[in-house]
Amino acid sequence: MSLALRLRGLDTAISKTVLGDDPARASRGGWFLRAADPDPLDDLPDLKAVYDRCSGEEGGYAGRCTAPLLIDLATETIVSSESADIVRILNSFTTDSAADSNNGRDLYPVELGREIDEANAWVYEQVNNGVYKAGFATKQAAYEAAEREVHAGLARCDSVLGLSRFICGEAVTEADVRLLPTAVRFDAIYAALFRCGRKIIRADYPHVDRWMREMVELAGPGLFDLQAAKTSYYSNLFPLNPGGIVPVGPSAADLGL
Numbered sequence: 472m473s474l475a476l477r478l479r480g481l482d483t484a485i486s487k488t489v490l491g492d493d494p495a496r497a498s499r500g501g502w503f504l505r506a507a508d509p510d511p512l513d514d515l516p517d518l519k520a521v522y523d524r525c526s527g528e529e530g531g532y533a534g535r536c537t538a539p540l541l542i543d544l545a546t547e548t549i550v551s552s553e554s555a556d557i558v559r560i561l562n563s564f565t566t567d568s569a570a571d572s573n574n575g576r577d578l579y580p581v582e583l584g585r586e587i588d589e590a591n592a593w594v595y596e597q598v599n600n601g602v603y604k605a606g607f608a609t610k611q612a613a614y615e616a617a618e619r620e621v622h623a624g625l626a627r628c629d630s631v632l633g634l635s636r637f638i639c640g641e642a643v644t645e646a647d648v649r650l651l652p653t654a655v656r657f658d659a660i661y662a663a664l665f666r667c668g669r670k671i672i673r674a675d676y677p678h679v680d681r682w683m684r685e686m687v688e689l690a691g692p693g694l695f696d697l698q699a700a701k702t703s704y705y706s707n708l709f710p711l712n713p714g715g716i717v718p719v720g721p722s723a724a725d726l727g728l
Contacts (some may be wrong), residue, residue, distance in 0.1 A: 502538055511544060525549045539547070560649055564621055578645040585638050590631075590646040594638075599625025599653050605708050606665030606711065614666065621667050625657075625676050632678035636685075647686060652695075654683045655728065659697055660704050673726055682728075687728050697723040 490639040494623060502518035515521050515600045518540065519622030522532035525542050526549060541550040544555070546587040551557050579587060601621040608614035628650065654672060672680050687694060705717040 474599055512547065522549070534678065536695075539563055547652065555595075555649065558645055561646065570640055574712050575645060578643065578648060580644070583639050583644060587644050587646050587710065590638050591649055593627070594624065594646065594650050597621060598650065602653060602657070602661040605667050606661065618667055618669065621661075625670070625672070625679060629676040629678045632682045637682065643686070643689065647682075651683070651686050654679060655695060655697065655726075656700055656704075658726055663718065664704055664708070673721075684727055697726075697728065 475675050487690065504517060504521075506514060512521065512524060513525060517535045518538060519532070521540065521542070522534075523538050523579060523669045525547050526532040537552055539554055540552050540555055541560065543550055551560065559579060599622045599623055601617055604617035605614055607623055608617055628638070637643050638650060657667070658673055662671050670676070672683065705712050706715050709715070
């Protein structure tokens, strides 16, 4: 489940708006604002309208409308639409200005900065982006190379997590936060839809499975909606799933999440 994150200036509280996913109700990109969780700018109907308002481009925003999106409500400007940047920005904000809201945890401690950056680099290349390179490959050789890299990356994660509680040691860091979205979707979505299911986390990567369950428990309820994610992927990626059939499982309960 994707979030459009918004700041009322960097010196005040963070608010968030949860987006609905329905291409028929959104002008571009599929994300719309629900009546139960309206956009705080001006009750805008969808993410495209938010981009139009905040981009400052005459005639509206011409690029891709993606989530998450971080904007400054005070100036109605886009801060970032890159999830890696947003994680770093929000960590800086919570650790500098409101540590209690982040349970006092700095996800990017200076002494681990180089190790976290290195982990982020290979996790992104092999796992986060790797599943997409495999899923959207149009040549057999490209697919097979990407699929091998995905499982090499997961095997590396499993090896690391067999030696430490988290990716960069005994405390949660940004590296864990960035791996988690791919991990929680892997068995239910990427394994089948993106043709990466030669091995699955719950059967073949026990240390990743242990880590993933612990991360979900630490985050608390409401972290993600696996069924909503499955429905979005299987319904909207027509070239990969022309029939739009959403598989029954595995569910979050099946995965122990």
